[in-house]
Amino acid sequence: MRGDLSHHLEIKGACASYGRIQVLKGVDLTLGKGEVVALIGPSGSGKSTVLRMVMGLTLSTAGEIRLDGEAVNYRNPASLRRLRDRIAVVFQQYNLFQNMDVMRNVTIAPLKIKRRPRDQVVADAKRVLAKVGLADKLAAYPDELSGGQQQRVAIARALCLNPEILLLDEVTSALDPELVNEVLDTIRGLAAEGMTMLIVSHEMAFVREVATRVILMDDGQMVEAGTPQDIFDKPQTQRARDFVGKILRH
Amino acid sequence: MNYTFQWGVALQHLPGLLEGAKLTFIIGFLTFWGASLLGLVMAALKTYGGRIARRIVGAYVIFFTNTPALVQIWFLYFGLPDVGIVWDKFTCMLIGLTLNSGAYLTEIIRAGFISVRRNEIEAAETLGFSRIQQVWYVIVPHIAKTIYPALANFFIVILVMGTSIGSVIGVQELTSQAKDLATVDYRYLEVFTIAAAIYVVLTFVASITLALVGRWAFRVKAKIF
Amino acid sequence: MLERLADEIPRFFSWSNMLLLGEAMAITLAMTLVGCVLGFLFAFIIAFTRQVPGILTLPFRTAAILFVEVFRRIPFLVVLFLVLFFIQAVAQGTSLFTVAVVSICIYSTAYIADIIRGGFESVARQQIEAAQAMNFSRWQILKSIIVPQSWPVVLPPAVAFMVGFIKDTSLVSQIGVFELTFRGRELNNMGFSGILVFGTIAFLYFAISYPLARWGQWLEKRLAR
Numbered sequence: 001m002r003g004d005l006s007h008h009l010e011i012k013g014a015c016a017s018y019g020r021i022q023v024l025k026g027v028d029l030t031l032g033k034g035e036v037v038a039l040i041g042p043s044g045s046g047k048s049t050v051l052r053m054v055m056g057l058t059l060s061t062a063g064e065i066r067l068d069g070e071a072v073n074y075r076n077p078a079s080l081r082r083l084r085d086r087i088a089v090v091f092q093q094y095n096l097f098q099n100m101d102v103m104r105n106v107t108i109a110p111l112k113i114k115r116r117p118r119d120q121v122v123a124d125a126k127r128v129l130a131k132v133g134l135a136d137k138l139a140a141y142p143d144e145l146s147g148g149q150q151q152r153v154a155i156a157r158a159l160c161l162n163p164e165i166l167l168l169d170e171v172t173s174a175l176d177p178e179l180v181n182e183v184l185d186t187i188r189g190l191a192a193e194g195m196t197m198l199i200v201s202h203e204m205a206f207v208r209e210v211a212t213r214v215i216l217m218d219d220g221q222m223v224e225a226g227t228p229q230d231i232f233d234k235p236q237t238q239r240a241r242d243f244v245g246k247i248l249r250h
Numbered sequence: 251m252n253y254t255f256q257w258g259v260a261l262q263h264l265p266g267l268l269e270g271a272k273l274t275f276i277i278g279f280l281t282f283w284g285a286s287l288l289g290l291v292m293a294a295l296k297t298y299g300g301r302i303a304r305r306i307v308g309a310y311v312i313f314f315t316n317t318p319a320l321v322q323i324w325f326l327y328f329g330l331p332d333v334g335i336v337w338d339k340f341t342c343m344l345i346g347l348t349l350n351s352g353a354y355l356t357e358i359i360r361a362g363f364i365s366v367r368r369n370e371i372e373a374a375e376t377l378g379f380s381r382i383q384q385v386w387y388v389i390v391p392h393i394a395k396t397i398y399p400a401l402a403n404f405f406i407v408i409l410v411m412g413t414s415i416g417s418v419i420g421v422q423e424l425t426s427q428a429k430d431l432a433t434v435d436y437r438y439l440e441v442f443t444i445a446a447a448i449y450v451v452l453t454f455v456a457s458i459t460l461a462l463v464g465r466w467a468f469r470v471k472a473k474i475f
Numbered sequence: 476m477l478e479r480l481a482d483e484i485p486r487f488f489s490w491s492n493m494l495l496l497g498e499a500m501a502i503t504l505a506m507t508l509v510g511c512v513l514g515f516l517f518a519f520i521i522a523f524t525r526q527v528p529g530i531l532t533l534p535f536r537t538a539a540i541l542f543v544e545v546f547r548r549i550p551f552l553v554v555l556f557l558v559l560f561f562i563q564a565v566a567q568g569t570s571l572f573t574v575a576v577v578s579i580c581i582y583s584t585a586y587i588a589d590i591i592r593g594g595f596e597s598v599a600r601q602q603i604e605a606a607q608a609m610n611f612s613r614w615q616i617l618k619s620i621i622v623p624q625s626w627p628v629v630l631p632p633a634v635a636f637m638v639g640f641i642k643d644t645s646l647v648s649q650i651g652v653f654e655l656t657f658r659g660r661e662l663n664n665m666g667f668s669g670i671l672v673f674g675t676i677a678f679l680y681f682a683i684s685y686p687l688a689r690w691g692q693w694l695e696k697r698l699a700r
């Protein structure tokens with residue numbers, strides 16, 4: 001299944017800062033083809049920043065990021081464009097375009113950026129939106145949707161880009177339990193199809209089930225990495241024991 | 251372009267232009283304080299006054315903000331003598347500008363009045379402040395802080411737009427001086443460029459001063475640019 | 476006084492005078508409209524230029540900022556004279572109407588550019604980042620995200636500026652464009668009472684400005700929802 005372990009995405013010693021404050025202090029992470037890596041850690045530990053850095057929204061100050069073994073030059077527009085063409089992200093705050101309805105949000109990039117044929121894009125969008133349970137909201141605007149609905153539109157928008165790698169930032173945080181399962185089902189399905197994913201999530205049961213590896217971050221650094229069993233059942237460091245203890249308790 | 255700039259000739263007029271700049275600043279200063287006082291009274295009437303007072307102030311604001319300051323000044327200068335009121339140019343300009351700016355300032359200050367919240371006053375009451383103390387310690391600082399950026403901005407508007415109107419009826423402020431001095435040796439472009447530069451420097455210094463004062467006195471982050 | 480007015484009124488409101496004033500109103504409106512619409516266009520280009528990062532565009536960015544900062548600090552009257560003398564130096568025989576339109580255009584460009592910049596900055600950073608992450612080009616982001624999201628913020632103050640500027644164009648009378656204020660001065664020189672003439676002129680400005688200002692307020696409410 002997840003046989004191909006050639007490193008698809010590789011982050012080596014990456015550092016990043018907002019202004020003068022350094023928030024990532026050397027992050028190493030590999031993501032093999034078809035792997036699902038879960039990034040966990042306390043609030044403010046820099047998980048979202050890792051994803052932003054991969055997408056080139058926050059520039060790293062040190063270290064490098066490789067895609068299929070080739071270092072990405074984030075200052076080179078062509079190189080950045082190639083990367084963004086293959087990786088899609090779902091933001092923690094969804095970031096749906098406020099001036100577009102659901103259908104437009106989902107189809108604009110495939111139509112205008114990827115220049116795919118219109119009927120194919122529309123059919124795709126309808127199928128994916130139906131999959132996330134929003135077939136009846138095609139004409140709604142983001143401010144008319146609940147947080148959970150917006151989150152699902154954001155997932156649909158990312159999926160319609162047909163990415164090779166999907167970055168998901170706490171995609172279930174705004175959902176009620178019923179919907180959590182729907183969304184998790186969607187992600188499960190993607191994992192089964194062999195989609196490479198880097199997910200930030202605190203859903204322990206889910207992480208345990210779909211993640212091939214778990215990485216625990218704290219204060220901009222990796223604390224521990226391993227299989228879900230390693231991290232959750234026999235954490236090695238004190239920091240990991242504390243954190244796992246906390247999330248398991250609630 | 252076969253126009254040769256002769257800055258040397260034009261620069262000889264610098265003292266005259268600076269003299270004009272001084273008057274420009276004085277006019278701006280007088281107008282601003284006169285108009286602020288007028289605006290304060292009008293805003294108070296419009297916010298707390300009776301029905302008739304509110305109507306009258308409303309009409310004043312609507313009329314003066316929808317007609318040109320220039321026409322208002324000419325009305326005073328060329329119109330009032332018909333009914334026996336003769337004011338000199340300087341007075342006409344000052345009164346005209348004050349009435350005009352006062353209308354805009356009424357709106358600005360009124361926005362400050364409206365922004366005072368009931369619960370802030372109540373909080374002051376429960377703390378045992380007297381009526382006057384309430385006004386002085388709670389209401390005035392609040393209003394000042396709210397309207398300071400708009401007031402500071404309007405001072406610049408008066409300094410630039412307002413005062414230059416003086417030249418139209420021959421008050422010897424900066425624009426007027428430029429007009430006169432340019433004709434001395436026909437260096438129109440140079441003299442007006444220097445005048446423009448003086449305006450830029452003058453308003454820039456005023457902007458920075460006002461921003462610093464605002465920061466120091468009201469903790470307002472007024473933007474300089 | 477009343478007798479004089481009673482005597483003058485029929486002569487003043489003659490057909491030819493009314494035609495004259497009607498034409499003058501049209502000129503006032505036309506030059507404001509043409510100047511401001513062109514100004515809006517240039518302002519948009521300037522605001523966009525200020526957004527593009529990189530060393531290559533640094534000179535353009537600096538020029539754009541300087542243009543806006545300088546012209547907002549010079550009286551319209553001075554800009555008018557500068558344009559007049561400059562155009563006379565490079566292209567004699569240009570009509571005064573053109574001079575007026577160019578001046579209005581320069582001035583409104585500077586003001587509206589600042590309004591548009593404020594609108595652009597009001598768009599949430601995350602919206603732009605989401606688009607960037609999907610490979611939108613700078614132009615596409617402008618077209619599909621920034622402009623649609625910022626025009627409700629830009630339009631009301633831009634319209635307010637343009638409507639307000641109708642009154643400031645009265646200064647164009649100073650270079651001899653046959654607009655409303657100029658004709659008023661002319662009629663006054665012909666011997667008509669200042670009160671009658673400038674009262675009428677003020678009313679005509681009011682008739683243009685007030686409905687447009689109300690429309691602007693309505694627009695603001697409409698867009699705010």
Ligand SMILES: Nc1ncnc2c1ncn2[C@@H]1O[C@H](COP(=O)(O)OP(=O)(O)OP(=O)(O)O)[C@@H](O)[C@H]1O
Nearest residue numbers: 018019023041042043044045046047048049050092
């Ligand atoms: N735009 C920003 N400017 C300055 N500091 C920021 C900015 N965004 C994030 N930070 C800081 O960077 C650190 C890491 O933030 P990040 O959003 O990556 O954390 P996180 O692990 O995703 O947290 P959460 O679980 O709450 O989403 C935090 O301390 C945060 O305060």
Ligand SMILES: [Mg+2]
Nearest residue numbers: 047048092169
């Ligand atoms: Mg986060």
